[in-house]
Amino acid sequence: MHVSRFLNRAAWICHGNTRADGSIASPWSLCTVRQVEDLKAIVRVLPLWSASIFLSVSIGIQLSLSVLQALTMDRSLGPHFSIPAGSMVVSSLAATTVSLFLLDRLLLPLWCRLAGGPSTPLQRIGLGQVVNAAGMAASALVERRRAAVVHAHHAEGQPGWVVPMTALWLVLPLAVTGVGEALHFPSEVALYYQEFPLSLRSTATGMVALLIALGFYLSTAVVDLVRRATGWLPDNINGSKMENVYWLLTALTMVNYVYYVTCAMLYKYRSAPKEADGDAANEGDSKILC
Numbered sequence: 001m002h003v004s005r006f007l008n009r010a011a012w013i014c015h016g017n018t019r020a021d022g023s024i025a026s027p028w029s030l031c032t033v034r035q036v037e038d039l040k041a042i043v044r045v046l047p048l049w050s051a052s053i054f055l056s057v058s059i060g061i062q063l064s065l066s067v068l069q070a071l072t073m074d075r076s077l078g079p080h081f082s083i084p085a086g087s088m089v090v091s092s093l094a095a096t097t098v099s100l101f102l103l104d105r106l107l108l109p110l111w112c113r114l115a116g117g118p119s120t121p122l123q124r125i126g127l128g129q130v131v132n133a134a135g136m137a138a139s140a141l142v143e144r145r146r147a148a149v150v151h152a153h154h155a156e157g158q159p160g161w162v163v164p165m166t167a168l169w170l171v172l173p174l175a176v177t178g179v180g181e182a183l184h185f186p187s188e189v190a191l192y193y194q195e196f197p198l199s200l201r202s203t204a205t206g207m208v209a210l211l212i213a214l215g216f217y218l219s220t221a222v223v224d225l226v227r228r229a230t231g232w233l234p235d236n237i238n239g240s241k242m243e244n245v246y247w248l249l250t251a252l253t254m255v256n257y258v259y260y261v262t263c264a265m266l267y268k269y270r271s272a273p274k275e276a277d278g279d280a281a282n283e284g285d286s287k288i289l290c
Contacts, residue, residue, distance in 0.1 A: 041200060129260055132177060
């Protein structure tokens with residue numbers, strides 16, 4: 001049975017569900033039509049929402065491993081200053097901030113002029129997923145370079161040995177991932193805000209925050225699973241196979257992208273809202289993008 005038809009049964013009025021004055025006597029047995037429609041709107045976007053969970057997982061793992069990489073690399077900037085290892089992840093946030101400004105002021109309006117119309121949230125989310133995979137691949141290449149330097153100096157068995165390689169190499173993959181975040185996370189908020197009824201507009205931000213929290217929580221479980229199933233992440237990072245972890249993330253991110261494309265192709269945008277304020281909002285969005 002179709003899910004939407006199944007949920008419609010929640011609005012069927014049966015004996016004993018209402019009082020004499022028409023009010024609902026058993027909220028667990030009878031819902032209003034509005035409540036059913038709100039639930040159906042959430043169910044419709046759940047496959048698309050789930051396709052972004054692994055993005056948060058990969059980002060969480062990348063941030064954690066980048067700190068470990070930075071601890072074994074040259075973090076000095078001049079003779080009197082050394083970059084804290086934990087501060088390397090700030091480059092991802094900075095890239096997200098700059099990318100949001102460029103997207104809003106330059107890239108999306110340019111897209112609108114060249115394509116003859118504004119980009120859709122689904123398109124921007126998909127592009128963000130591809131950029132995220134590129135960030136994982138860039139991290140793998142940087143780790144390959146770091147491991148090659150370790151091997152050249154025969155320092156695999158020296159946990160505290162600092163690789164003569166600047167930690168600024170880590171900025172590039174983190175910045176690429178930051179660009180991907182600027183594409184897919186705000187676009188998800190826009191998608192949910194567009195597709196949800198007016199009563200659920202505030203839920204859009206909450207759903208994105210939930211998938212980020214869930215992804216970062218699961219990232220620790222994935223790292224623990226990798227440690228148990230493989231020998232890629234020993235306590236000695238200089239003797240690790242961290243490059244394999246990044247390539248695994250790249251492959252899984254692309255598999256996740258295929259899943260997302262499938263969900264996006266099957267997804268149908270709901271009808272444009274008939275409320276005047278909804279039409280005005282849509283018109284305003286078009287003016288901003290174009």
